[in-house]
Amino acid sequence: MAETMDLGSVSRGFRAMFSMLSPNESSFEKVEDVPPYVQQATPFFVGLMVLELVLGTLKTGGSVVTISDGITSISAGMISRLPTLVMRGCELTAYMYVWDRFRLVELPWDSAWTWWFTFLGVDFCYYWVHRFAHEVSVLWASHQVHHSSEYYNLTTALRQSLTQQFTSWIFYMPLALVAPPAIFAVHIQLNLLYQFWIHTELINDLGPLEWIFNTPKHHRVHHGRNLYCIDKNYGGILIIWDRLFDTFALESDKVIYGLVYPIRTFEILRVQLHYYFYLWRKSKYYKKINNKLSTFFKGPSWKPGKPRLGDHSNNPKVTGKEVPHDPSWPLHLQVYVVVHFLLVLAVYHDMLSQLTILGMTGYILLTLTALGYIMDQRPTAAFLEMLRCVIMVAMLRFGYMKPLLPSLSVPTEVRLRIITDPTSSSAGSWMKMYDYDSMEKQSKFICVLPASL
Incomplete structure (x- = not known):
């Protein structure tokens, strides 16, 4: 019986990735009964990413993902989920509030x-969430994170914004007047999961399905910075909304991915927050209050005298020969970053109490920032990484991370030793390599590149 249940769970989890669950198996009366489909999808995320890597290598002879870009995308996904570790998602919390106080009818669950x-x-509400996130600059400041990769693969699907969830809930409130929260909690997850598999270049035309559903072919256009791709194909599961509201475009010329003005960094907090600083600087150029407000509430390309969404014809021309940002860096640093990224990934999935979560959230942010500095090859990377390693060694030595270690057959003290020893060595190595005379001088481990926040 247990084996059958396990197989059933695997089947439901896999079908959830494609929004293929039936009403009978995914209708619930209470929100508390709704499975955490997104959380349970981690093995499928990993499995599909590995499959894409293998098939992509066989098909193209090269890798479809780089270490730097892949880690940055997954790091963004980790950061985007941190608020849900200490509180229920904004969308569901607001939805339940409106449902409890203002619902017009109560449809049977x-x-x-x-x-x-x-x-x-x-799906209809998501279309408008997505469209407004492209057409309103202050909303684009959060959503641009998802578009910041110059690659298009399954790791790109995980490159999500930390801040977008704090505004997207508004668009679902009309639905809260009639649809039960538990059913909403199911579909808000399934809608998100569906959008994972469409982030790939390995799947081409899907025939008649292209008329109704959002597919890899349609979503590639959405991620392009070609002129014909800008502000197109917003659909989540269905592409019919784009066809109805005249925001649909077919894939034609080779799609060049990423932002119109690529940020060319792997430092995760800069990826998440840089556009907010840009908007602030842009608004300061204007003296009229209406121009200052328009900077935040009109399109990213808007300037005084231009239409609400700006003039995209002034965007940098795309030639089709653009090369994604992928600076070369030493193999030993690549191994180092991957090992420490896997360590913090393990910590991320094993956080327990609220107090532990808050402390470990800070540590995770510090780790992902430090690894981004290394991948960007910044002069200050050695100092930041040395500090991070020292903090981790202290946390391990004083037992603050013991509750977070997975319950394996190996004794806890052995696991502590396995993690602590290389981390201590890492701290010592960075300490030796760092030039204390100036934080702006070149570390012997790090190549100097012009990089600044």
């Missing part, structure tokens, strides 16, 4: 009609 209505409602 166990009706297939309610399930399908909510499916369409969530």
Whole structure:
């Protein structure tokens, strides 16, 4: 029986990745009964990314993902989920508040009609979440994170914003007047999971499905910085909304991915926050209050005298010969970054109490920032990484991370030794390599590149 249940769980988890669950198996009366589909999808994320890597290598003769870009994308995904570790998601919290106080009708939670209505409602609302995130600069400041990669692969799907969830909930509130929260909690997860597999270049035309569903072919256009790709194909699961509202474009010329003005960095906090600083600087150029406000609430390309969304014809020309940002860096640093990234990834999945979560959230942010500095080859990377390693050694030695270690057959003290010894060595190595005379001088481990926040 246990084996059958396990197989059933695997089947449901895999089908959830493609929003292929039936109403009977995914309708719940209470929000507390809704499975954490996104959390349970981690093995499928990993499996599909490995499969894409293998098939991509066989098909193209090269890798479809680089270490630097892949780690940056996964790091963004980790950061985007941190708020949900200490509180329920903003979308669901706000949704339940409106439902409890202002609902107009109470559709039956166990009706297939309610399930399908909510499916369409969530996808329709997501279209507008997504469209506004491109057409309103202050919302684009959060969403640009997802578009910052110059590659297009399954790790790109995980490159999510820390701040977008704090505004996206607004667009789902009309649905909260009629659709039960538990059914909404199902579909908000399934809608997100569906969008994972469409981030690949390995799948081409899917025939008649292209008319109704969002597919890799359609979503590649959305991620392009070619002129014909800008502000197109916003759909989540369905592409019909784009066809209805005239935001649809077919893939034609070779798609060049990334931001119109690439940021060319792997430092995760800079990826997350740089556009907010840009908007602030841009607004300071204007003296009129209406121009200052327009900087934040009109399109990213807007300037005084231009339409609401600006003039995209002034964007840098795309030639099709653009090369993604992938600076060369020593193999030993690549191994170092991967090892320490895997360590913090293990910590991320094993956080427990609220107090531990808050402390470890800070440590995770410090680690991902330090690894980004290394990948960017910044002069100050050695100092920051030395500091991070010292903090981790102290946390391990004083037992603050013992509750976070996975329960394996190996004794805890052995696991501590396995992690602590290389971390201590890392701290010592960075300490020896760092030039204390100036934080702006070149570390013997790090190549100097012009990089600044």
